[in-house]
Amino acid sequence: MTLRLFVPADAGALAVGSEAVARALQVAADRRQTPVEIVRTGSRGLYWLEPMVEVVAAGGRIAYGPVTAADAESVLDAALSGDEKHPLHLGKPQDLGFLKTQTRLTFARCGLVDPRSLGDYRAHDGGKGLERALQVPPASVIEEVTQSGLRGRGGAGFPTGIKWKTVADTAADQKYIVCNADEGDSGTYADRMLMEGDPFVLIEGMTIAGIAVGATQGFIYVRSEYPHAIAVLNDAIRAARRVGMLGRHIAGSPFAFDLEVRVGAGAYVCGEETSLLDSLEGKRGVVRAKPPLPAHKGLFGKPTVINNVLSLASVPIILANGAAFYRDFGMGRSRGTMPIQLAGNVKYPGLYETAFGITLGELVDDIGGGTRSGRPVRAVQVGGPLGAYFPRSLFHLPFDYEAFAKADGLIGHGGVVVFDDTVDMAKQARFAMEFCAIESCGKCTPCRVGSTRGVEVIDRIIRNDNRADNTALLEDLCHTMKFGSLCALGGFTPYPVMSALMHFPEDFGAPPKLQAAE
């Protein structure tokens, strides 16, 4: 009998040697003349265990990890004999605490299936959302998405259904669906994982969006830093076209929809929706003023749905299981689940999809296990380079759009970067300004000029040059950037800067008075 082995080809797994592991397993099997089938999957998202190899045993899949090429022989022996004493034996992946406590809706198939196999996709409940979308009128599809409470997972948190309805209600000869896969925030990798591990769910979500609003063409704008995701998406689109899941008559219906992958060129600001649209049009990625909204005048001036990867990939399960099923997860106005990404100096880094409402402390201390370095956690940055730094005293915050906004932060795209007590928060604040200066599109003066001035002011504060005055100046500058910039780059850079200054004043050489107040 052929032994089935699963080895991730996710970029995060490849980066820690999964390719060599796959090769070594094949060599070991050939030497034993044991027939094996090595399926390359996405990642389950338990990155401290990558490369994590799974084998099919009598009672289901058994995982081993982290496996190196040198372990291939012994892991294969253990897999063949069913020996549970192998030091890398982890048991059933779904029984591992990190996975067991998750609610995987958007990431249900990631790491489980062959991302290039439509058969595998369908065998694991893929395609049911589209099936349902084709049975009901387009207006009902939009209503279902609205009722689910789904909000933009890219960071802005705008209700997805309302965006769709605006596009549907705007008459035009051509409409577009654009997927924002320009995942540039440090600490985030959920889009990448999903595109590499389950691309068909994104294709299905975009197709449903197209049917719902009357768009026949879609674009996935992927950043050039993600070559593996680009390759998988292109293969998946070709496979979907072959079976009529994309094309002139979607699954035999009168609806037409097709997709194309477009590659970014290293500009962070193109993650902002209007600059992304300009980039797609072949221009400099400069932010547009709103209105007009992209829903009215978007790509090439046509009504355009522009959604993040995770928003679109959550649509199929909403259609398949109903709005109420999805809405029942979460808290307040944050409904459903959020794929949270634990990153940086954390003991158990990985993708943790869970209902909104989990606290920051639970995420970092319980799920993440504290720092990898073993030192105390001092700060966490939530939501990428434009997100606030939080101290331990705010670890009671629930993961919820409104709660984070109230604490002068944002959940953004769900990235959580952990720092230990060696971090210099003045340096982190300085970096936030520096990054804004590098990536500013140049349209708004507060962002273009303010970011460079911000670096200089922070430098003066650090070397105690007129510290009190310069601190006041920095606050004033942040205020100007926040309210005088068109997009989140200039507008949100003040979050990491001001949060670092407010919560960690001692790193800026604050006078004793402030330190005493700590």
Added chain:
Amino acid sequence: MSTYAPWDIGVARTIIAGKQSMLGPLLPILHALQEEFGYIDREAEPLIADILNVTRAEVHGVVTFYHDFRHAPPARHVLKLCRAEACQSTGGDKLAAHAEAKIGVALGGATADGRVSLEPVYCLGLCAVAPSAMLDGRVIGRMDEEKLDALLAEIDR
């Protein structure tokens, strides 16, 4: 190590014409040219402008806006180090300083012999196996000084 064809305006014309009818063809054209020649030759800009019926200024503006596009051939090896927050939290600053000292160039520079360039990158999406790097398109996670030295030795071979 990547190898590129020498600049050839005839080949460039064919590449551009092949993508001319796409919606918003400029970025796909620039990517295709850079994939072929390793950089965007100055001669390419008026050529693109002519074929797409846009101004040279518009093409030049786009080429210079994006970090990815180069006006000169790259070094034979390109080592990118992630300099974003998740990699900073796991010792990325120290690693970058080590790389600069070892290679003898600052981030953003290339060795005088054109052997290797050291480039900063802001997030490779490998934040769960930080710090991360990319050598000639190959991704490497859980970087440390030892791994970096091994990569440099590989380049030297």
